[in-house]
C-alpha cells in the first residue's frame with residue numbers, strides 16, 4: 001500500500017518510521033519469534049535500538065538535544081514507534097521501548113527539577129540507564145492504591161508492592177506514584193533501584209513476553225525529599241494524567257505498525273493461497289475483509305496522529321482524544337488480527353513467524369493494561385457529558 | 389465567507405437552515421429561504437478557484453463548511469453540494485471555461501441547480517448496464533446532438549435546471565474517441581419528463597428520475613470522456629457523502645448527549661449510567677476517526693493528489709459508522725427516538741441513504757482491494773461448492789441403509 005502516513009511526509013527521503021522499520025526489520029525481526037518463545041529480553045538488541053549514532057536513537061527521542069536526546073517531536077516519536085512495531089513485528093519489544101523512552105522519560109522532562117533532568121535524562125537517552133514503571137500506574141488512581149508514603153525525619157518513606165513493572169529487571173530507577181498517608185493526595189517519586197528497601201522480582205506474564213517484567217517491592221524505603229517528581233500531593237493533576245495520555249498514545253503507536261504488517265502479510269497470503277481451486281484473492285469476501293483491514297489502519301493512524309500532535313502544540317493535550325486513540329486502536333487491532341487469522345494459509349499456529357499468534361495474545365494486553373474499555377470510555381464520555 | 393463563525397477554528401453554522409430541518413423533511417421540500425441563506429453565506433463558491441468565480445477555500449475549510457451545512461440539514465446539504473461542488477467541478481474540469489462560464493456562474497450564484505445523472509433503472513453499480521445515448525441530431529437539428537434514455541435515483545432530478553449526464557456516444561465511422569461522454573443537458577425544454585421517488589431518508593432533498601426523449605444538447609455541451617477518468621470526478625461525490633455521514637453522526641451524538649443529561653431515570657440523569665457513557669464514548673471515537681480521515685483526504689486532494697483509495701476507505705467507514713451511531717442514538721432516546729418527527733429518527737433514516745448513494749459500500753471495498761494489489765474483481769459462477777464435498781448434508785450415525793429407510 002502506498003498511502004502516506006500523514007500529509008507532508010511524502011517525499012524521496014525515507015520517513016522516520018520507514019528508517020526505523022528497516023532497521024528493526026534487520027536487527028530485531030530475525031530473533032523475534034525465538035525471543036518470544038523463550039520470553040527473553042535482549043539487552044544488546046535494546047542497546048542497538050537505543051544508539052543515537054549507530055541506530056535510530058529510540059531510547060531518547062523526546063529528550064531535548066542539550067540533554068543528549070533526539071529532541072524530536074511527539075509526532076515523529078509516534079512514527080518511530082510505529083516503524084518499530086512494523087519492522088520488529090514484536091509488540092513486547094515495542095512496549096518496552098515506549099515505556100522507557102516515553103512513559104518513564106516525559107514526566108521527568110515535564111516535571112523534573114533541573115537537577116533531576118541533568119541526572120537522569122542524558123543517561124536515559126543513551127540507553128545507559130533504564131527507567132521503569134508499573135503499567136497499573138498509568139490509569140490514574142483507577143485501581144486500588146498499591147504504594148503509600150509517609151514523612152520521616154530524613155525525607156519520605158515508601159511502602160508497597162507494584163505488579164506489571166515493564167523493564168523492572170534491568171531498571172536503574174522507577175517512576176512511582178504513592179498515596180500520602182495522612183492528609184491525602186498522591187505524590188510522584190523517582191526512586192533509584194540502589195535505594196535500600198527496593199526489591200525487584202522478575203515475573204513472567206503470558207503476554208508481551210519479549211518485554212522484561214517484574215514486581216517492585218518497597219519495604220520501608222527511605223528516599224530524600226528531592227526524589228519527589230512534581231508538586232508534593234500533586235500527582236492527580238500532574239504525573240497521573242500525563243502518564244495515562246502517554247500510555248494511550250505512545251504504547252498504541254507500535255500497534256499501527258503491527259496492523260500494517262498483518263495487513264500486508266494477509267494480502268500476500270490471499271495472493272498465494274488457494275481455496276476451492278482458485279486464489280483466495282479472487283474470493284470477494286476475502287477482498288472485502290482486506291479492504292476493511294487497510295481502512296482500520298488509516299483510521300487508527302489519523303486518531304493517533306491527532307493525539308500525538310497535541311503534545312507538540314504547546315497547549316494541553318486532550319485526555320479525551322488520547323483515550324479515543326487507544327480505544328479505537330485496540331479495537332482496530334483486534335479486527336485486523338481476526339481478519340489476518342481468517343486469511344492465513346491453512347490457519348494460524350502452523351507456520352510463518354508467529355506474528356498473528358503474538359499479536360492476538362498481546363492485543364488483549366493492549367486492550368486492558370493501563371486502562372481498558374472501563375477506563376477509556378468514562379474518560380471520553382466525561383468530556384462529552386461535562387460530568388465526571 | 390459571511391456565515392457565522394465562532395472563534396478562529398470553528399466551522400460556520402447555518403442556524404436558520406437547522407431550525408427548518410424537521411419541516412424540510414416533513415414537507416419533502418427545501419424551503420426557498422434555505423437557498424437564500426446558502427447563497428448569501430458564500431457556500432456555493434468555496435470549492436472553486438477565483439478564476440471561475442469561486443473563493444478558493446483550502447481543503448480543511450471546505451470540509452468544515454460542508455460539515456456545518458450537513459449538520460444543519462442533510463437534505464439541503466446534499467442538494468446544494470451535489471450541484472455546487474460535484475457538478476460544478478465536473479463542468480469546470482471537462483467543460484470549457486469560456487463556453488461554460490454561464491453554467492458555472494449560475495451554479496456558483498445559486499441561480500441554477502444541477503444534477504449528476506449517471507445511474508439508470510438497471511444496476512447502479514454496473515456502468516455496463518447504462519443505456520442512455522447521445523447522438524448527432526438529423527439535418528434539422530442544427531448541428532447539435534440529442535439525448536435519449538432514463539436516469540433514475542438522481543439527486544436534484546425533480547428540480548434541477550441542468551443535468552451533467554453520462555451517456556454512451558453513438559460514434560460515426562472513423563470516430564475512435566471514447567465510448568462515453570458527459571452531456572451538459574438543459575432540463576428546461578420539451579422532451580424532459582421528471583418524477584420523484586418516495587424514500588426512507590433525505591426526504592427533503594429532491595430525488596428521482598429523468599426520462600429524456602430526443603432532448604437537445606449543443607455540440608459544445610457534449611464532452612467525450614473515458615469512463616475510468618470520470619471515476620476521479622466521482623471521488624468528489626464520495627467525499628461529499630462521507631462528510632454528510634460524519635455530520636449526521638455528530639448531530640445524533642449531540643442529541644444523545646443532550647438527552648442523556650436531561651432524561652432522569654431511576655432518580656438520576658441517564659448520563660450517570662456507564663452503559664450510556666459507553667455508547668457515547670464509542671460514538672465519539674468513531675466519528676472523530678472518520679472526520680480526521682476526511683480532513684486528511686481533503687488536504688491531499690487540495691494539494692493535487694487523488695487520494696482516491698483513501699476517500700473510498702473513508703466513504704465505506706463513515707457511512708456505515710453513521711448508521712451505527714444513529715442506531716445508538718435512537719436507542720438512547722428510548723421510544724422518543726422511534727417517534728415520527730423526532731430528530732434522531734430522521735437522522736437514522738438519513739444515515740442509511742449515504743451507504744448506498746454514490747457507490748454502495750461493498751462496491752467500494754472491491755475498489756480498495758484492487759488498489760491494494762489484489763487485482764481486479766474476478767467473477768465466478770457459484771457452482772463450485774458441491775464438487776468440494778461440502779455442498780450436501782452428511783449421512784447420520786445410522787449409515788446409508790437407515791437413510792434409505794427414512795426416505
Ligand SMILES: Cc1cc2nc3c(=O)[nH]c(=O)nc-3n(C[C@H](O)[C@H](O)[C@H](O)COP(=O)(O)OP(=O)(O)OC[C@H]3O[C@@H](n4cnc5c(N)ncnc54)[C@H](O)[C@@H]3O)c2cc1C
Pocket residue numbers: 470503504505506507508510511512513514540541542543544590741742744745746747748749750751754765
Ligand atoms: C441518496 C442517494 C443519492 C443518489 N444520487 C445519485 C445521483 O445524484 N446520481 C446518480 O447517478 N445516482 C445517484 N444515486 C444512485 C446510486 O449511485 C446507486 O444507488 C448506487 O450506485 C448503487 O446502485 P443500485 O442502487 O442499483 O444497487 P446495485 O448496483 O443493484 O447493488 C446492490 C448491492 O449489491 C452490491 N454490489 C453490486 N455490485 C457489486 C460488486 N461488483 N461488488 C461488490 N458488491 C456489489 C452493492 O454494494 C449493493 O449493496 C443515489 C442513490 C442514493 C441512495
